[in-house]
Amino acid sequence: SQQGEEDPQALSIQEGENATMNCSYKTSINNLQWYRQNSGRGLVHLILIRSNEREKHSGRLRVTLDTSKKSSSLLITASRAADTASYFCATDGLGAQKLVFGQGTRLTINP
Amino acid sequence: EAQVTQNPRYLITVTGKKLTVTCSQNMNHEYMSWYRQDPGLGLRQIYYSMNVEVTDKGDVPEGYKVSRKEKRNFPLILESPSPNQTSLYFCASSLDLSATNEKLFFGSGTQLSVL
Numbered sequence: 084s085q086q087g088e089e090d091p092q093a094l095s096i097q098e099g100e101n102a103t104m105n106c107s108y109k110t111s112i113n114n115l116q117w118y119r120q121n122s123g124r125g126l127v128h129l130i131l132i133r134s135n136e137r138e139k140h141s142g143r144l145r146v147t148l149d150t151s152k153k154s155s156s157l158l159i160t161a162s163r164a165a166d167t168a169s170y171f172c173a174t175d176g177l178g179a180q181k182l183v184f185g186q187g188t189r190l191t192i193n194p
Numbered sequence: 195e196a197q198v199t200q201n202p203r204y205l206i207t208v209t210g211k212k213l214t215v216t217c218s219q220n221m222n223h224e225y226m227s228w229y230r231q232d233p234g235l236g237l238r239q240i241y242y243s244m245n246v247e248v249t250d251k252g253d254v255p256e257g258y259k260v261s262r263k264e265k266r267n268f269p270l271i272l273e274s275p276s277p278n279q280t281s282l283y284f285c286a287s288s289l290d291l292s293a294t295n296e297k298l299f300f301g302s303g304t305q306l307s308v309l
Contacts, residue, residue: 113294113295114294114295116297116298118298123282123303123305124302124303125198125284125300125301125302125303126237126284126286126298126300127300128297128298128299131296131297171236171237173298175292175294181227181239181242181252181292181293181294182293182294182298184229184236184237185236186234186235186236187236
């Protein structure tokens with residue numbers, strides 16, 4: 084079964100607005116990662132946040148992690164058309180030695 | 195440039211005709227993995243390898259084989275493809291043997307259609 088679930092499944096916003104995507108997971112984790120996938124292409128790593136971290140930034144990306152709620156959020160500020168993609172969270176599933184991906188949020192940035 | 199190279203990008207075949215999808219990485223990573231991506235099901239792990247000659251099943255290994263004879267290469271073999279193996283396939287590699295403490299590098303994907 085999947086460890087992480089993204090919400091919403093799809094999000095459509097205007098260019099320049101901020102986009103927030105959420106990820107919830109079921110069991111304790113060591114790390115949580117976010118990836119981006121342009122249509123039909125390979126996933127690209129965005130950010131890794133460790134369980135002892137609460138927030139992390141990378142350029143226009145801000146990731147938060149709330150281990151008490153078993154949830155994470157990805158914020159993209161000042162969105163651009165090029166941010167149109169699917170975004171996936173991935174966690175170490177049940178402490179096992181593998182990364183388990185959610186089904187993703189499909190983000191569309193309208194010009 | 196650090197990369198994972200998959201070939202071919204697109205492949206159309208018929209049921210029962212053996213095929214191989216190649217994967218190669220130039221980062222000296224020990225961990226490599228294959229995923230398939232299907233609408234509504236997300237990414238599911240097929241097989242993974244933590245070293246040369248060491249491979250292990252993922253969540254959906256049935257109908258697939260892999261080999262790891264060299265560190266850089268990790269081919270995916272479908273001995274007798276069936277239509278339910280029509281999917282988008284990704285190879286990935288990582289510096290971390292558990293693939294959870296470091297990022298995964300993904301190939302560009304192979305879109306396979308089995309008729």
